[in-house]
Amino acid sequence: MAFISVENLVKDYRINSRKKGLLGAISSFLIRESILKRAVNDISFTIEKGEMVGFIGPNGAGKSTTVKMLTGILVPTSGSISIGGLSPYRDRKKNASRMGVVFGQRTQLWWDLPVSDTFDLLRYIYKVPEKTFKHNMEMFNDMLGIGDFINQATRQLSLGQRMRADIAAALLHDPEIIFFDEPTIGLDVVAKEKIREFIRFINREKGVTMLFTTHDMADIEKTCNRMVIIDNGVIIYDGTTNEIKDRYGRERSLIVDFGENPGDICLEGVTICGEGEKKKKFTFNKSEVQVSSLISRLTQEYSVLDLTIREPEIESIIREIYEGGIDFDKSLSGICQEVVSEQRSLQN
Ligand SMILES: Nc1ncnc2c1ncn2[C@@H]1O[C@H](COP(=O)(O)OP(=O)(O)OP(=O)(O)O)[C@@H](O)[C@H]1O
Ligand SMILES: [Mg+2]
Incomplete structure (x- = not known):
């Protein structure tokens, strides 16, 4: 059985609608109206141990929602997820010890504390043995240079420093699997390359399984052999990064x-x-x-x-796919159309 197995996963959000103006606010308070938004629509995929998968899609496609369900933060509306035989939301505690997650748009570091204090707290929470802690801190220092700012409070860090510290914090307890949700967002080219290099190293040397969401195609090209594309909550491509160039470029x-x-x-x-x-x-x-x-x-x-x-750059191929310009297999485009119309009916 695959290490990660996702079957027919669905997530609906309920969005409360509010009418404009004071009267609207009062009537919305008395009569609650809501619409359903299907963010993830019946997706299935598997990931083998040690695989590194790029998970891409346009804004609002459902990437973060999927990552949140995989990490147990959100409970799916229907469908199932198994990670090494465990359910992320039912066995949240057990899963947390073998899982790391980085949300590029948020930090898991304590805002007002020096970075070193966050590491001490995480060490305590995850019961990281002294030897592992020392070894990992040395590795983070060598490869991510966290020693340069470890005594500064998180709020005083630059974005690139904060991201490096966040990645180190997610890996402190030697997780078997790590989810990266836009770990290179807003970084300069040098900082991005440093992070990609570290991600490749962790996957190669420690065999960590990874799912990596990003809008930067260079991230995917330089780190992942496999790419999964999601659009409107539906998977429209799952294959190798080279194959997509061959087939559509x-x-x-x-x-x-x-x-x-x-x-x-x-x-x-x-x-x-x-x-x-x-x-x-x-x-x-x-x-x-x-x-x-x-x-x-x-x-x-x-x-x-x-x-x-x-040759066409992968960026331009992906752009064309997002814009609907590439003629996907009939079955796939059929699914996409069905989903769009189903979403419309959900919203109406
Ligand atoms: N808490 C929420 N309540 C209601 N709707 C939500 C919520 N979070 C996300 N959505 C909606 O679900 C859809 C998928 O959002 P999601 O954040 O998963 O997209 P994404 O692929 O991560 O996009 P981005 O690339 O912009 O980060 C969007 O239409 C979004 O508006
Ligand atoms: Mg997102």
Whole structure:
């Protein structure tokens, strides 16, 4: 059986609606009206021990709601979750000792206390043995540089320092699984890279199972082999990060610097646009046009000074998926449409 198993998970939120103005406030007080919002709609997936999975989706897709159910903070409306045979919300205490969680938008550190005091408190709460505590603190210092600000109060830390301290705090008790909900939000490129490097290290060296939500595609590309995409509460993709590039990123561009103006060029299946008199951009579908034959034809017939091939970035593929521009398998897009209409009927 998989380490994490999620089956037909659903979460509905009840949202109280309030009418405008004083009269509206009084009538809302007397007659409570509410609507149901289905944030997670019948999702199923499994994660094996030691896997590192990127969980992505547009704003409001249901990522944080799923993470909150996986960590036992929220109780699902229906469906089941099993983590190593335990239910996160029914066996909350037992689960907490083997689970770590980082919410990038919130901190679990005590706001007014020095960071070192938070670590001492967590050490006490999780009953972390002295040897493990010492070893882990040394590792956090070496890899995350927390020693530089360990005596400062949390409220005095910069965002990057706070995030490093939060990640260290979540890992202090050597959890088997860690949930990251946007751990790189708002960080500069150097700080992001440092955190990604540490996450890779923890997964590789300690075999920690990870679920990682982010809006930064570089986070996923640099850390996770597998990507799960959720949209409108429904999983619309679950596969490898490379596969999504292969399946949906078929457009290639070839930029050519010619020695002289090549004049009009006509090539089947290729769109050509000028980027200057001697510079042209050739755009084509890699499954219809072979790049090697295109290059050999151009170099044989024209004087070519330089060539650059461009693949679509994962960021642009994902953007297209979010915007509904990529033709997913019929079954998947069918599900999406059903969900949208079901949500509308829930809201009406
Ligand atoms: N406590 C709540 N009460 C009511 N509705 C909620 C609550 N929390 C989330 N929602 C709604 O559920 C949906 C999913 O929200 P969720 O926070 O899971 O999205 P997300 O994928 O994490 O988005 P983001 O990328 O913006 O963090 C949204 O439409 C949101 O408005
Ligand atoms: Mg979120």
